[in-house]
Amino acid sequence: MAKARQPNIxxxxxxxxxxxGYCLVIPEGRETGPDKFGVAPLGTSANIEGxxxxxxxxxxxxxxxxxxxxxxxxxxxxxxxxxxxVVAFHWGILWAPRLISDYQxxxxxxxxxxxxxxxxxAFRFSFYLHxxxxx
Numbered sequence: 001m002a003k004a005r006q007p008n009i010x011x012x013x014x015x016x017x018x019x020x021g022y023c024l025v026i027p028e029g030r031e032t033g034p035d036k037f038g039v040a041p042l043g044t045s046a047n048i049e050g051x052x053x054x055x056x057x058x059x060x061x062x063x064x065x066x067x068x069x070x071x072x073x074x075x076x077x078x079x080x081x082x083x084x085x086v087v088a089f090h091w092g093i094l095w096a097p098r099l100i101s102d103y104q105x106x107x108x109x110x111x112x113x114x115x116x117x118x119x120x121x122a123f124r125f126s127f128y129l130h131x132x133x134x135x
Contacts, residue, residue, distance in 0.1 A: 005040050005070075007078050018082035020074055020116075024063075024091035024103070042067045044103045059093060061103040068110045075114030087116040 008019040023039045032038035043064035050057045071087070079085050089107065093099050 005074065007074070009078075009082060015084065016082040017084045017086060018078040019086045019088065020071075020078060021088045022071065022090070022107075024089060024107070026090075042071075042107070046101070046103070059099070059101055061101045063103045063107045063110075068107065071107065072110050072114040075111055075116050079115045085114075085116045087111040 010017050010019075022042050024042045024044055026039050026041045030038050031041045043066075044061055045064070046059060046061035048057050049060055075085055075087060089104070089111075091101070091104055091107075093101055
């Protein structure tokens with residue numbers, strides 16, 4: 001698991017950029033293990049709240065608090081080593097890419113609070129770039 005969580009660092013023209021990637025939408029069995037190559041997952045929990053036939057259901061979700069602390073710690077540690085931190089998330093609600101889950105907002109704020117300068121959101125072949133502070 002530790003190897004899957006190592007940042008990628010690139011230096012170009014005197015500037016260093018560090019990249020951290022996290023996956024919150026992962027097919028079962030694709031996570032990394034002691035003797036298995038795979039993706040380092042982040043844990044979330046989700047519930048669907050329904051109010052009856054005339055109301056759309058609401059998805060209520062959150063990221064595992066230990067994983068939020070890990071994102072903040074890894075982002076802050078990387079920021080000490082590089083000029084720019086890029087954090088990428090592969091996440092979203094399957095079959096509803098335009099909806100933003102509670103866990104997405106919560107996790108994004110943790111990355112921003114840990115001084116990430118650029119956030120990349122990816123889901124179902126869609127990519128969104130967000131500059132989180134001045135470069």
